[in-house]
Amino acid sequence: METTVGRHRRVIMFPLPYQGHVNPMFQLANLLYSKGFSITIFHTNFNKPKTSNYPHFTFRFILDNDPHDERYANLPLQGMGAFSRIILFNKCGADQLRHQLELELSAKDEPPVSCLITDASWHFAQSVADCLNLPRLVLRTSSLFCFLIYASIPFLDDLGYFNLSDNTATPLLDGLGYNNVPDDKRLEEQVAEFPVLKVKDVIKIGFKKDNDGMGDIISNMVKQTKASSGIIWNSFKELEQLQLETIRRDIPAPCFLIPFAKHFTTASSSLLDQDRSFLPWLDQQPRNSIVYISFGSVAQVEEKHFVEMVHGLVDSKQSFLWVVRPGFVSGSTWLEPLPDGFPGERGRIVKWAPQQEVLGHEAIGAFWTHSGWNSTVESVCEGVPMICSPFWGDQPLDARYVSDVWKVGVYLENGWKREEITNAIRRVMADEEMREKSRGLKQKLDASLIEGGSSYESVESLVDYISSF
Numbered sequence: 001m002e003t004t005v006g007r008h009r010r011v012i013m014f015p016l017p018y019q020g021h022v023n024p025m026f027q028l029a030n031l032l033y034s035k036g037f038s039i040t041i042f043h044t045n046f047n048k049p050k051t052s053n054y055p056h057f058t059f060r061f062i063l064d065n066d067p068h069d070e071r072y073a074n075l076p077l078q079g080m081g082a083f084s085r086i087i088l089f090n091k092c093g094a095d096q097l098r099h100q101l102e103l104e105l106s107a108k109d110e111p112p113v114s115c116l117i118t119d120a121s122w123h124f125a126q127s128v129a130d131c132l133n134l135p136r137l138v139l140r141t142s143s144l145f146c147f148l149i150y151a152s153i154p155f156l157d158d159l160g161y162f163n164l165s166d167n168t169a170t171p172l173l174d175g176l177g178y179n180n181v182p183d184d185k186r187l188e189e190q191v192a193e194f195p196v197l198k199v200k201d202v203i204k205i206g207f208k209k210d211n212d213g214m215g216d217i218i219s220n221m222v223k224q225t226k227a228s229s230g231i232i233w234n235s236f237k238e239l240e241q242l243q244l245e246t247i248r249r250d251i252p253a254p255c256f257l258i259p260f261a262k263h264f265t266t267a268s269s270s271l272l273d274q275d276r277s278f279l280p281w282l283d284q285q286p287r288n289s290i291v292y293i294s295f296g297s298v299a300q301v302e303e304k305h306f307v308e309m310v311h312g313l314v315d316s317k318q319s320f321l322w323v324v325r326p327g328f329v330s331g332s333t334w335l336e337p338l339p340d341g342f343p344g345e346r347g348r349i350v351k352w353a354p355q356q357e358v359l360g361h362e363a364i365g366a367f368w369t370h371s372g373w374n375s376t377v378e379s380v381c382e383g384v385p386m387i388c389s390p391f392w393g394d395q396p397l398d399a400r401y402v403s404d405v406w407k408v409g410v411y412l413e414n415g416w417k418r419e420e421i422t423n424a425i426r427r428v429m430a431d432e433e434m435r436e437k438s439r440g441l442k443q444k445l446d447a448s449l450i451e452g453g454s455s456y457e458s459v460e461s462l463v464d465y466i467s468s469f
């Protein structure tokens with residue numbers, strides 16, 4: 001086992017314990033390791049990484065290590081409620097983080113620590129790092145556009161966008177069915193300050209100024225990201241050029257845009273076991289013939305919406321591979337609500353898949369996604385067009401960009417309606433122009449990775465920057 005031999009600088013990394021945050025942090029860790037840094041990972045017990053997949057890293061438990069600590073017991077594991085843990089850790093974690101960092105900084109048998117890299121949502125880490133004179137970089141796992149919108153939440157709230165959600169649009173977030181929304185024309189209007197968005201996109205974010213713990217997390221995340229020594233994004237310059245210019249104007253910390261999926265897979269950081277048994281079946285399917293369906297690691301649907309999805313899929317008559325995570329349908333353990341005979345010969349259902357590998361498979365013709373940022377970037381990396389069914393947070397913003405700006409997908413913006421699902425699937429599978437645009441985006445991304453390209457330069461300048469501390 002190689003650990004610190006021949007490695008003269010160490011980076012301490014602290015991911016947020018959710019799949020969509022763990023994956024890019026471990027991809028970044030692999031990248032920095034490949035550039036000669038020694039890696040120490042701080043992690044929680046909740047959603048702890050599979051440490052045996054990383055014999056070359058050092059791991060330290062932090063925050064919820066005491067099984068008798070009642071603060072962390074009985075917190076929800078699925079849906080929006082799962083994030084209550086983040087609120088609590090941010091409130092209570094400073095002393096433990098400081099203590100562990102002090103131990104690392106004084107360790108004689110390890111290389112000296114260059115910097116701390118934490119998820120941007122660990123906002124409490126900034127003041128701890130400041131006290132120890134330790135540079136803290138953040139990994140922001142959403143788009144640059146999402147950061148700009150999150151930074152504008154107080155302003156959008158003052159303009160009254162979120163009041164609308166109290167009155168007419170609450171059902172938008174109520175199970176995300178959208179079916180019972182009163183016919184309020186304002187929801188379809190453009191947001192004057194961000195014309196790419198409709199008012200309902202802003203409401204679907206689901207957090208507003210000071211409304212709850214998540215509102216606070218977002219505003220502190222923005223504040224402490226601005227105060228950090230650098231921001232690493234899972235993205236590439238050609239995808240978000242204007243946003244990058246805006247951020248560079250407003251924030252002194254340097255930005256590094258790296259499309260992680262092009263560097264390392266997420267296979268070893270998967271918290272769930274990836275089922276590979278369907279791959280021989282996938283190998284036999286014609287090129288671009290399969291719809292890959294997955295809604296990420298946290299989202300949940302109501303049973304009636306799940307049934308609507310099934311009907312939309314059946315009526316599209318397309319073949320599919322569907323990841324249905326246990327717990328995805330509220331109130332069910334796994335597939336109980338499925339009608340008899342489904343999926344039949346046309347499809348396969350698995351609990352969890354090697355998503356990047358699947359998206360790179362030539363049989364995949366479209367990705368029906370919840371528009372999580374990792375999933376979106378992974379799809380762009382493979383040139384696969386998307387059908388977007390966002391739930392909350394950054395997802396409605398990503399979906400709007402995919403459909404209206406990059407034009408590499410369709411946004412199912414009225415919720416779970418079988419006819420619309422059928423039409424969207426058929427359209428994306430058949431639309432050659434959209435497929436061509438998806439390929440074009442992938443080509444830009446591939447070009448950015450070649451020496452002299454923007455993503456290549458980002459990696460090099462990040463390594464130089466960390467080495468300069």
Ligand code: UDP
Binds near residue numbers: 018351
């Ligand atoms: N993923 C996976 N297998 C699956 C579904 C998802 O490995 O069956 C991975 C996917 O490749 C991505 C992550 O889980 O890296 C999900 O992150 P994303 O930001 O898309 O969504 P979140 O789970 O945070 O909502």
